[in-house]
Amino acid sequence: MRPGLLWAGTESGLYISFDDGEYWSQFQQNLPIVxxxxxxxxxxxxxxxxxxxxxxxxDDVTPLHQLSDTMASKSVWLYDSAPIWRTGGSVSxxxxxxxxxxxxxxxxRILESDGTIIKTFTAEDGAFDIEAGMN
Incomplete structure (x- = not known):
């Protein structure tokens, strides 16, 4: 868990705080205001x-736990994920x-733990989004 991360369900929807409740932001995503x-x-x-x-x-709010000043100081950040095994399906x-x-x-580039390249994707081919912010 990320220190300072709080959630609040209210009469007017869902809210999130990253600073122990000092500042709150509405966090509706695709949730109706209920x-x-x-x-x-x-x-x-x-x-x-x-x-x-x-x-x-x-599903999987892990990236919200990883938000930090360190991440914000970088130009690119790859969020930690749960262990992934090659099973022929897709991966997020x-x-x-x-x-x-x-x-x-x-x-x-998707790599084995020893650095061997498993697969390379390019943004030019449309294999993944390259928008500013979280993808």
């Missing part, structure tokens, strides 16, 4: 119970760019 009646954690997922709109699950990686990079020079 009264929040309960919040819970399951592994790294935030589960929200609402009044009249059922449940809402925000989260990363952050301070500014959108040049698509003709941006690559993403």
């Amino acid at each position: 009264p929040i009646t309960d919040l819970d954690w399951k592994e790294n997922d935030l589960i929200v119970a609402t009044q009249g709109r059922s449940f809402w699950v925000m 990686l989260r990363y952050w760019f301070r500014e959108a990079p040049d698509s003709s020079t941006t690559e993403l």
